[in-house]
Amino acid sequence: MRVLNRLLPVAAFALLAGCQNAQQVQYRAACPDAEIPQACKYDLSRAGCERVSIQVDSCARFVDRAVTEQEYKQARAHGFVTPDYQNQRPPIILLGIKEIHGSGTAFYVDSSSLESYERSLREAKELLAWRVGQYEATVKTYQGRAASGSAASTEAMETAVVEILKLKGPLEQAARAGEPIVSFYKAQPSFDYSMAAVRLTTSLDARNEVLQNGSRLAVRGHKEREPYPAVVRAVVTTAGYKSMANDLDKTWAQRLAQDKAEGDRKAATFARQRAQKVAAEAKQRRYHDLYQAPAERGGSQGYSNGGCSCNGGNACYGPRGGRYCTTSGGNKRYF
Numbered sequence: 381m382r383v384l385n386r387l388l389p390v391a392a393f394a395l396l397a398g399c400q401n402a403q404q405v406q407y408r409a410a411c412p413d414a415e416i417p418q419a420c421k422y423d424l425s426r427a428g429c430e431r432v433s434i435q436v437d438s439c440a441r442f443v444d445r446a447v448t449e450q451e452y453k454q455a456r457a458h459g460f461v462t463p464d465y466q467n468q469r470p471p472i473i474l475l476g477i478k479e480i481h482g483s484g485t486a487f488y489v490d491s492s493s494l495e496s497y498e499r500s501l502r503e504a505k506e507l508l509a510w511r512v513g514q515y516e517a518t519v520k521t522y523q524g525r526a527a528s529g530s531a532a533s534t535e536a537m538e539t540a541v542v543e544i545l546k547l548k549g550p551l552e553q554a555a556r557a558g559e560p561i562v563s564f565y566k567a568q569p570s571f572d573y574s575m576a577a578v579r580l581t582t583s584l585d586a587r588n589e590v591l592q593n594g595s596r597l598a599v600r601g602h603k604e605r606e607p608y609p610a611v612v613r614a615v616v617t618t619a620g621y622k623s624m625a626n627d628l629d630k631t632w633a634q635r636l637a638q639d640k641a642e643g644d645r646k647a648a649t650f651a652r653q654r655a656q657k658v659a660a661e662a663k664q665r666r667y668h669d670l671y672q673a674p675a676e677r678g679g680s681q682g683y684s685n686g687g688c689s690c691n692g693g694n695a696c697y698g699p700r701g702g703r704y705c706t707t708s709g710g711n712k713r714y715f
Contacts (some may be wrong), residue, residue, distance in 0.1 A: 410442035433563055439590050447602075450580075474550060476490060507547070523639070547628065
């Protein structure tokens, strides 16, 4: 037993030394200690920098692997299998189906990992936007018919709103599915990728220009992939599902009422304009019947067979309206 106890530290040291030696071998292969030409230091994409650009890319991949390995080691040291959330049996949450031309696409919330959970939120927004578009199409049809005086029903609008509100339950389920993801990352020890890359560079060879540039490239790539810490992303994504669910109740009852009212307003405007037009046409017909029709039948015809004679008490209609009679001197007297 004493011999075994003495051998354990030796074995651990040998294992550590072996890992370090393996890392050194990988480092030398991926990050050759080569001087970067001055023209290439700030722009590896310039002509003539192709060879060194390939070296820096290779070194960046080495740095990323080495830093990621450190992150995994830290997670395991704190009792986590990996630093990333994984759920092999996530709840099955059907958001809804998007039907176009008789074929449908089902949208599910996948909470098996943070990345899939984030992707599902984007798809949920896509499905909601599509259903909102369907609703807006029914509003356009309804208000267009109302504005033209055609019979208009709000049934299609109401059905579209019902389909939108059906998303509320699944969205609430999705928000609850994010709680274990948030809890997982809150329990994780923090890991600073940038600082780990700096420490790695310093421990290997801080003067190696290829390594320096590869380290910076690896850090930049990591920030592009993960601009925010995982715990922040988990909290924001879960809040996104909650916000979508809450906004449905606040928005759609009021919006439907407003769109119906706008249709009623357009229908009333059409009815008023139509009534005004009918009244104007009726007035024009009365004027025509009273003043113009007799003249069209012949200006020499009066109310009796006496012609237009003033002495006979008769009258004729002028071509532009107005009544007149003819005096004994042959002149027209209007009255």
